[in-house]
Amino acid sequence: MREQILRVLEKNSRIGVDELAIRIGATEIDVANEIKAMEEEGVICGYHTLIDWEKTSIETVSALIEVTVTPQRGQGFDVIAERIYNYPEVQAVYLMSSGYDLLVNMEGKTLKEVASFVSDKLSTLDSVVGTATHFVLKKYKDHGTILAKKNKDEREKFVL
Amino acid sequence: MRDLLSKTTVALKPSGIRKFFDVVSEMPDAISLGVGEPDFDTPWHIREEGIFSLEKGRTFYTSNSGLMDLRKEIAAYIGRKYNVEYKPNEEILITVGGSEGIDMAFRAMINPGDEVIIPQPSYVSYEPCARLAGATPVIIDLKAENDFRLTAEELKAAITDKTKILVLPFPNNPTGAVMELKDLEALLPIIIENDIYVLSDEIYAELTYTDSGHVSIASLPGMKERTILINGFSKAYAMTGWRLGYACGPKEIISQMTKIHQYAIMCAPTTSQYAAIEALRNGDDDVAEMRDAYNQRRRFLINTFKRLDLPCFEPFGAFYIFPCIKKFGMTSDEFATRLLMEEKVAVVPGTAFGDSGEGFLRISYAYSMEALKEALGRIESFISRLQ
Numbered sequence: 001m002r003e004q005i006l007r008v009l010e011k012n013s014r015i016g017v018d019e020l021a022i023r024i025g026a027t028e029i030d031v032a033n034e035i036k037a038m039e040e041e042g043v044i045c046g047y048h049t050l051i052d053w054e055k056t057s058i059e060t061v062s063a064l065i066e067v068t069v070t071p072q073r074g075q076g077f078d079v080i081a082e083r084i085y086n087y088p089e090v091q092a093v094y095l096m097s098s099g100y101d102l103l104v105n106m107e108g109k110t111l112k113e114v115a116s117f118v119s120d121k122l123s124t125l126d127s128v129v130g131t132a133t134h135f136v137l138k139k140y141k142d143h144g145t146i147l148a149k150k151n152k153d154e155r156e157k158f159v160l
Numbered sequence: 161m162r163d164l165l166s167k168t169t170v171a172l173k174p175s176g177i178r179k180f181f182d183v184v185s186e187m188p189d190a191i192s193l194g195v196g197e198p199d200f201d202t203p204w205h206i207r208e209e210g211i212f213s214l215e216k217g218r219t220f221y222t223s224n225s226g227l228m229d230l231r232k233e234i235a236a237y238i239g240r241k242y243n244v245e246y247k248p249n250e251e252i253l254i255t256v257g258g259s260e261g262i263d264m265a266f267r268a269m270i271n272p273g274d275e276v277i278i279p280q281p282s283y284v285s286y287e288p289c290a291r292l293a294g295a296t297p298v299i300i301d302l303k304a305e306n307d308f309r310l311t312a313e314e315l316k317a318a319i320t321d322k323t324k325i326l327v328l329p330f331p332n333n334p335t336g337a338v339m340e341l342k343d344l345e346a347l348l349p350i351i352i353e354n355d356i357y358v359l360s361d362e363i364y365a366e367l368t369y370t371d372s373g374h375v376s377i378a379s380l381p382g383m384k385e386r387t388i389l390i391n392g393f394s395k396a397y398a399m400t401g402w403r404l405g406y407a408c409g410p411k412e413i414i415s416q417m418t419k420i421h422q423y424a425i426m427c428a429p430t431t432s433q434y435a436a437i438e439a440l441r442n443g444d445d446d447v448a449e450m451r452d453a454y455n456q457r458r459r460f461l462i463n464t465f466k467r468l469d470l471p472c473f474e475p476f477g478a479f480y481i482f483p484c485i486k487k488f489g490m491t492s493d494e495f496a497t498r499l500l501m502e503e504k505v506a507v508v509p510g511t512a513f514g515d516s517g518e519g520f521l522r523i524s525y526a527y528s529m530e531a532l533k534e535a536l537g538r539i540e541s542f543i544s545r546l547q
Binding site for chain 1: 175177180181184185190192194195196197199283284333334452456457459460463506508512513527531
């Protein structure tokens with residue numbers, strides 16, 4: 001049941017417990033308990049909205065920053081990762097397998113804001129030895145959802 | 161200009177939904193629940209394989225029977241999913257959709273006067289194809305109280321000494337009914353005793369929502385040698401427009417079907433055949449994902465009809481639900497017409513699939529949840545006005 005709940009919620013976190021229960025063929029109480037348990041266990045970490053900021057009047061700049069660091073003895077990458085992910089403008093931090101160490105996804109209001117974050121905050125951290133910043137020019141697909149999608153049903157209206 | 165047209169062809173009934181189609185096309189804000197094909201796009205990796213085959217210049221005919229690689233994949237697939245072993249070189253024919261297989265099977269097997277038993281409500285092509293092949297159709301009216309499954313008694317009552325073929329259209333369009341193992345086993349002695357062949361149209365096999373999944377009658381003892389199994393890619397992989405299906409059966413029948421296919425069709429579309437190989441090799445997850453989505457919508461509809469007090473048996477196959485509207489004192493046609501005019505929701509009257517569909521509607525759930533919710537809301541307000 002967990003996997004079924006997660007698969008539905010992953011695509012639509014706004015779904016009500018009643019509808020979710022119907023769709024997966026379970027009782028509302030079981031679904032509600034399971035969701036609560038998964039929230040407590042940290043399986044479900046949050047409920048977000050996927051926004052295409054391009055379609056709003058709000059300006060945002062998104063960048064992917066490759067960060068090379070010197071790992072700390074006894075703590076590996078975790079301490080430096082924590083120092084980075086605590087910045088609220090940082091959307092995501094991943095430890096990578098090759099080429100560089102951490103991939104940082106950052107959202108800022110302007111190019112300048114991102115640039116100053118990298119030069120003033122990120123680069124000046126003791127264990128950071130290098131950064132490479134890539135600005136996102138256009139988002140085609142995010143979180144498994146195609147952003148510029150036409151949703152027209154082009155099928156014939158009746159097919160037996 | 162005397163005898164311009166074939167009397168047999170002229171005598172065939174035209175499709176019963178033409179008038180709905182004409183009305184709906186003039187109604188831009190109508191919601192249609194009348195479509196018998198998946199709402200999903202063909203999974204991208206399958207489409208890409210089709211594109212790749214075009215880029216590589218694979219634009220020639222294939223062999224009449226279809227690409228050997230595809231027939232091998234089909235044999236492996238039927239073996240692993242439905243537990244029947246077919247020889248790719250002589251027991252499988254790649255057809256232009258499942259529909260062609262139905263037509264070819266009748267033409268390869270029927271002699272004038274042979275009877276073909278067709279359970280209804282069912283897909284619209286069996287009866288005309290049987291007639292065109294010179295057969296006499298014998299209709300079994302399936303019953304709601306049996307969940308529209310075919311029973312041994314019904315079959316027995318329809319058999320005469322002229323009976324040649326039984327059409328087994330399960331999972332069923334339009335009712336969504338399935339035949340489980342026990343249902344098929346009950347038919348077995350009658351079929352074998354009366355030396356009947358079975359045309360088993362299993363095009364919706366992958367869309368079965370029982371725990372045990374679809375059972376092919378060809379997998380039952382003594383049945384492979386008397387079954388023509390029809391299946392295809394349209395419903396399972398959302399590939400309707402690719403026009404690709406297949407027939408599996410005894411080599412004597414398949415070779416005669418291949419002969420007609422060779423003269424009438426040459427071969428199934430080459431691009432589609434290459435795409436289908438990819439579908440069978442790497443498409444299991446896509447099928448599971450789509451089946452899961454259909455199943456969620458199915459549960460949603462069953463639940464909603466229950467809430468609306470609209471009698472409906474639980475369908476376990478395909479992507480249709482077949483509620484009964486007899487309590488409103490209208491024919492299927494009247495109900496569907498008024499629903500369209502008053503609430504702009506298009507559904508198919510059950511009678512489009514045979515007289516026994518009277519009093520029922522075929523509602524397709526090959527639509528997004530959003531569309532289904534909107535449509536069901538309109539159906540609810542229509543019904544509440546009637547009561």
